[in-house]
Amino acid sequence: MKCQSCAKAATVHLTDFVNGHKKELHLCEDCAEKQQLLKQQEVNLSSILQTVIGQHIGQLTDELGRLTCPACGVKYMEFKAEGRLGCPHDYQVFQTALEPLLQRIHRAVRHVGKKPRHGRIHAAHLKEIVELRRQLRTAVETEAYEEAARIRDLLRIKEATDEPG
Amino acid sequence: MNLDSMTQASGEWLRGTGPEADIVISSRIRLARNLAAFPFTNRASAHQRNEIEALLRERILRLEVQPPFDYVGLSGLTPLDRQFLVERQLISRELANSEGPRGVALGAQETMSLMINEEDHVRIQVMRSGFSLDEAWQDIDRLDDLLEQRVSYAFSEEFGYLTACPTNVGTGMRASVMLHLPALVLTKEIEKVFRALQKINLAVRGLYGEGSRASGDFYQISNQVTLGKTEAAVLKEIREVIPTIIGYERKARATLTKESRQALHDRVSRAFGTLRSATMMTSEETMELLSAVRLGINLGLLEDIGIPIINELFIQTQPAHLQKLMGAPLDGEERNSARARYLRSRLRENGSALN
Numbered sequence: 001m002k003c004q005s006c007a008k009a010a011t012v013h014l015t016d017f018v019n020g021h022k023k024e025l026h027l028c029e030d031c032a033e034k035q036q037l038l039k040q041q042e043v044n045l046s047s048i049l050q051t052v053i054g055q056h057i058g059q060l061t062d063e064l065g066r067l068t069c070p071a072c073g074v075k076y077m078e079f080k081a082e083g084r085l086g087c088p089h090d091y092q093v094f095q096t097a098l099e100p101l102l103q104r105i106h107r108a109v110r111h112v113g114k115k116p117r118h119g120r121i122h123a124a125h126l127k128e129i130v131e132l133r134r135q136l137r138t139a140v141e142t143e144a145y146e147e148a149a150r151i152r153d154l155l156r157i158k159e160a161t162d163e164p165g
Numbered sequence: 166m167n168l169d170s171m172t173q174a175s176g177e178w179l180r181g182t183g184p185e186a187d188i189v190i191s192s193r194i195r196l197a198r199n200l201a202a203f204p205f206t207n208r209a210s211a212h213q214r215n216e217i218e219a220l221l222r223e224r225i226l227r228l229e230v231q232p233p234f235d236y237v238g239l240s241g242l243t244p245l246d247r248q249f250l251v252e253r254q255l256i257s258r259e260l261a262n263s264e265g266p267r268g269v270a271l272g273a274q275e276t277m278s279l280m281i282n283e284e285d286h287v288r289i290q291v292m293r294s295g296f297s298l299d300e301a302w303q304d305i306d307r308l309d310d311l312l313e314q315r316v317s318y319a320f321s322e323e324f325g326y327l328t329a330c331p332t333n334v335g336t337g338m339r340a341s342v343m344l345h346l347p348a349l350v351l352t353k354e355i356e357k358v359f360r361a362l363q364k365i366n367l368a369v370r371g372l373y374g375e376g377s378r379a380s381g382d383f384y385q386i387s388n389q390v391t392l393g394k395t396e397a398a399v400l401k402e403i404r405e406v407i408p409t410i411i412g413y414e415r416k417a418r419a420t421l422t423k424e425s426r427q428a429l430h431d432r433v434s435r436a437f438g439t440l441r442s443a444t445m446m447t448s449e450e451t452m453e454l455l456s457a458v459r460l461g462i463n464l465g466l467l468e469d470i471g472i473p474i475i476n477e478l479f480i481q482t483q484p485a486h487l488q489k490l491m492g493a494p495l496d497g498e499e500r501n502s503a504r505a506r507y508l509r510s511r512l513r514e515n516g517s518a519l520n
Binding site: 071072074082083084085086087088091092098101102105106107108109110111112113114115116117118126129133156158 | 199201202203204205207208216284306309310313314318319320321322323324325326327328329330331332334335336338390391392393394395396
């Protein structure tokens with residue numbers, strides 16, 4: 001049998017399941033190594049992330065397990081499982097847990113690049129939005145739908161006027 | 166906006182011009198940005214995603230750019246049209262395959278695009294033909310400045326631009342250069358290059374980004390780090406390493422021409438012959454053969470045929486492009502036959518092997 005990537009004899013035979021479909025690969029050693037190498041490169045970011053979050057969580061589990069963002073309701077444990085944060089406010093809420101992670105990913109924990117000259121939302125304004133989001137979540141959880149609708153309207157006005165001068 | 170009108174042209178980044186265009190296909194930069202007042206896309210409710218899309222769409226269409234952006238909502242597109250935009254590298258596969266309110270704003274000549282409600286609220290992208298990272302940065306920096314005047318970005322002094330995934334936080338910038346490296350693949354030196362790049366924290370990906378194969382010997386080199394370095398420093402790192410890789414590829418090409426010219430010439434001519442006469446052609450084989458032909462043209466082994474038409478064929482033989490060109494949905498077998506027919510007609514008008 002010939003290698004699927006070049007004309008040499010295939011010595012490596014792989015069976016992969018992609019979305020439930022069986023996929024067979026027959027490659028020579030060189031091409032297999034090449035593919036493997038590419039694969040390693042590709043999984044890099046997300047796999048690093050998963051490992052690092054996993055390792056880090058060990059000693060801090062109890063404390064971290066209780067951390068929840070008041071604005072979006074994401075728990076640190078959910079971030080750990082999904083690798084995605086819930087809202088911009090999470091960076092503040094999870095700061096102590098995130099910094100070692102950022103250090104591992106970027107070998108740095110502070111931004112030194114571009115800064116917006118305009119478009120920076122006023123801290124007080126952001127705080128207000130975070131608080132309104134928290135109230136909205138409570139209202140929905142306690143099934144206080146009229147209250148929820150009122151908060152939603154308020155948020156809508158705040159967000160729609162979110163155009164810096 | 167009429168997507169069909171885009172089918173005939175290859176888009177600015179595949180024009181085949183620009184510095185070092187025989188090896189460097191294109192330079193691309195993307196910036197991840199989020200609105201301060203909303204949860205990230207994955208955590209936003211359907212209602213909020215609607216609001217995010219409407220707000221951004223309205224502000225983007227009002228930007229002072231000439232010509233103004235065109236906006237394409239993705240929910241209203243067929244899977245074929247979505248795939249078409251992926252093939253043109255105007256949107257990501259993630260955006261194409263996700264659900265809910267989302268879209269893309271397209272700039273002139275397809276060099277600028279802004280994806281809305283991808284993993285981040287906005288992903289700004291600028292693409293340039295050839296090795297032109299600095300020009301791409303100037304364009305995207307200006308566009309980012311314009312948008313920043315209209316919306317409030319999620320930004321913190323400590324962590325920079327805040328993103329849904331911590332791997333993008335800081336500058337939110339991913340800069341990449343797409344290279345055509347057929348000689349390094351043929352001489353099997355490509356692994357050495359990968360290892361060297363990995364050591365300096367640069368990533369290597371295939372033609373269509375994360376998870377895609379390096380078909381057609383195309384490789385994208387990009388930065389991984391987004392925090393703790395300025396945009397200029399990151400761009401400098403990439404800018405400095407690319408000439409070295411170009412040098413390796415040129416050296417490999419010189420070695421091939423010197424030591425196995427006959428075999429190379431044969432390979433290139435066979436590739437060209439197959440493309441001009443086969444009656445069934447898979448996308449994968451097409452990429453491989455076009456890659457050999459592209460190398461042959463650059464080494465002067467084929468004449469009367471230009472790089473632009475080959476660049477065009479790389480994209481027009483992709484499944485969605487092909488179906489749009491044929492004006493009908495085709496299954497796998499039909500596509501392979503239509504692809505071969507299309508290649509024959511395009512290549513018979515042009516080109517002959519050099520004897």
